[in-house]
Amino acid sequence: MRRRTKWMVRTGTAILATGTLLLGTAVSGVAHPRPTAVVDFSDVRQTIDGFGGSFAFHKAGAIQRLGEPLTSRMLDMIFDDRAGIGLDIVRVMVGDGGTWGDQLYDGPTQTIEPAPGVFVWDQPDWPQRKAAFDAHQIWLMREAHKRGVRTFLASVWSPPAWMKQNNSVVSSGPDGPPNKIRPDMYQAYADYLAEYVLGYEHEFGIRITHVSPTNEPEVTTGYSSSQWTAEELRVLVRDHLGPTFARRGVPADIVLGEGVNFDERFAQAAISDPAANAYVDVVAAHGYAGLVDEATRAAPGAFATSQALGKTIWQTEYMNQGAPRDRLFVNSTITDGLRYATLIGNLFDETRLNAYFWWWPVANNGADGSDLIRLVNTGTPQSGNPTENGQYRIFKRYYTVGQYSRFVDRGDVMIGATKAPAPGVTLTAYKGHRDFSVVVVNNNPGDVTIDVDLTGGAPRPRAVVPYRTSASENMKRLPDIHTRGGRSFTATLRGQSVTTFVPEWSKLPGLPDRKDVFSTYLAEENDGQSRGLKVRATPDRGKIVTGVRDGSYLRWANVNFADGSAAGFADQKGELRLHATVAPRAGGVIEARVDGPRGPLVGTMTVAPGSGTDWVTATTWVDTSPAGANGFHDLYLVFRGADGSLFDVDTAAFSD
Structure with a gap:
């Protein structure tokens, strides 16, 4: 007989199909205490800046091409916390005039400075060119702003070609000149980024709140890229970028790092130098390497200096690279969703993370695990014929990431809580002015029942409202759970599920049944x-x-x-x-x-x-x-x- 992963609870006893007994059951008349998680509202930790996603390489264009009502539906599903998962941050690409592999991904990105001292908005033909300039990203940022997004991170894949040693935004190969900025161009690069922020606000009404001068500085490849060392970034920030932003009144924070590895290596030299550290607002990294325990937590000490200095820490890019081209069906199921739900909780708890980003929230691409929502197409951008057909797939990771992003708001703070109230169960908690959210991941195949005690000056709701994603549910709103005097409640966590509990006054509508x-x-x-x-x-x-x-x-x-x-x-x-x-x-x-x-x-x-x-x-x-x-x-x-x-x-x- 094929063993199932359902549990049955009756007369106080929970029995797995294999005969395993659950904590909190009665066996032979012996009572075992039910697992209890304590959420301490007085134990205030880091502030949450939000959850984000990238739309680099013209990915917003595919959303535009859908047409109404699908275009608005996709935007709402990503940015609206009543109709979707409520992402708070948009990450865009600072255009460099280059291409991804010869006109792929809808063609070249546009740079504000195609030649030294030549800014596009100072040219006579700018009024005619303005509407088409960086049109996909400009449109996306405006639509996100309409839906409450106020944080915009602009990351640089490469400076413009004329600033580079190889005169190209991509690698010139192993025998070519280095894929790096010229040492004499540091100040020009600082001026370029200052002009980008000031120009986007003046010309498009968009306030870029954060700027990252490099994306994956260890990478040199056939798409836009540029290599940096940690020492070079220290000099750039200390002697050029920081002072230039201060002198010109640039209202953007400096984000430093964004290496492939989830650690602080590319920011460490700068933050260890008091003169440079004064200009570094966020230490950032990607999650493609340096995660351990099946990619569910950071390596110990990965951000030791940042933590000691009290720096803001962001994970700014990660996705499911899966098996080759994501050919494993399981990489789209609850198994994959649980992986990211566990990871997010661990990073917020152990790294004291302030923000978590996915790569592409919505995209038309070749099915490599990049998306939360994939737009079905009759030709991917890589094929040169990016034609969407109006269909789409929503992967389980959309919902499990949303178990956090929909309920944990920008400005909330993480609070202390029992991290592992039972084997295979992880719990994190967050609070706002009066609101709170408790996110619990049950990686066990069977149900687990726990008590949750709210202490430390917690508000006293008459009931909490659970929302759950499991193998059979997609962020389903469940019946209210009445509390005991507002101080505690009991919940049964479905096997292989993520459940978010919020107070009754913070409840949101259930998502459409898709x-x-x-x-x-x-x-x-x-x-x-x-x-x-x-x-x-x-x-x-x-x-x-x-x-x-x-x-x-x-x-x-x-x-x-x-x-x-x-x-x-x-x-x-x-x-x-x-x-x-x-x-x-x-x-x-x-x-x-x-x-x-x-x-x-x-x-x-x-x-x-x-x-x-x-x-x-x-x-x-x-x-x-x-x-x-x-x-x-x-x-x-x-x-x-x-x-x-x-x-x-x-x-x-x-x-x-």
Whole structure:
């Protein structure tokens, strides 16, 4: 029998399918204390600057091309905390006039200074060129501002070519000149960045709040890049960039580092020099290396100097690079989502992180794990024909990152809390003026019940409101949990889930019900079923649906099949399978249909008779043609067979 990961709780005892007993259960009359997490509102830690994402290399252009109402829907899903996950920070690319691999990614970026001393807004033709200049990013920043975003980070991949030793914004190869700025151009570069900030506010009404002079300074490659050493960055900031910003009244903070490794190596020389440190506002790094324990925490001491100096620390770029081109279906499921939820909590707790960024929140690309939302297309930007078709996929990581970003607001502070109230469970907590949020990640396969005590002058809500993402749920708003005098509450954490608890006065609406092929569909949590079906609890599989007879059906509403390519590759279009886990009795046929119990047939599974106690998984390819499971549809499992009971039903799930 295939072991399930459901738990069943009855008469005070929680039993896993394997027989494992959960903490807080009663065994042979011996009471074990339930795990308790203490959230101490008087233990104030770092201020949260927010959660962000990048739109470098014209990624906003794909959102624009969707057209209304999809364009606004995508923007709301990213930036609005009522309709989406409420990102607070936008990271943009300072244009350098170069390209990504010869006109890829919608062509070259535009620089404000294409030649020494020649700024675009000082030229006679500027009124005619202005509307098209950096149009995608300008539009995106304005739309984000409409939705409450006030923090804009501009990072430099490369200075303009005329400032470089190789006269190029990309690498000239192993035998070419160094891919570095010329030593005599440091002041010109400082003036360039000052002009960028001042010019964007004057010309476009956009206040760039943070500037990073380098992106991944150890990298030299065929796209925009420029190498720096930590000592060179110290000199740049101390002698040029900092004094220039101060002299010209540039209202932007300086962000330093942004190396590939999640550590402070590229900022350490500057922050260890008091004269340079005075100008460094944020120490930043990316998360592509230097993370340990399966990429869920920072290496010890990675930011020791920054922490000792009380510096603000940002993680400004990370994504799921996954298997080669993200061909593992699991990299889009709750397994992937839990990885990032655990990572975020650990970084806020251990590194005292102030902000966390994803790479591309919404993008049209070649399915490499870069996105939270992927726009389906008939040609990626790399192909030179970036045509979106109006379909999209929402990966589980969108929701698990959102379990933080939607509820933890800019300006909130992290507060002390029991980090690991039970094995496999991590908890972090945050508070605002009156609000608070408690985010709990349960990496265990089974449910865990915990008590949460609110201490240290905590507000006293009559109830807390939980929102949960699990294998079968996407940030689902659950019923209120009443507190005990506003001081504590008890919650059962679903296996492999992320749950955020907020006070009753801070509740947000549930997100629109958009199901996806990356979720598990529990039979008992369907959206509609035929008469005669019943839900029954079992000791080994939790709740199941029984009473299945000829013509019975289960329905799940609003499933997003997109174009039918499970992992998002054009060459995998239509490679989608559906699995139904059942205990056959008389057996029969399971039909997969869309839009009704007599709707289009998209798959068929035949199951032989059985004992009714042995569980099997039946599989079918899914017809994802335009007339089948393509785009959003209700999914039906319809059961056919002879008289009598045909099956008991546990789950349905998809794979590639």
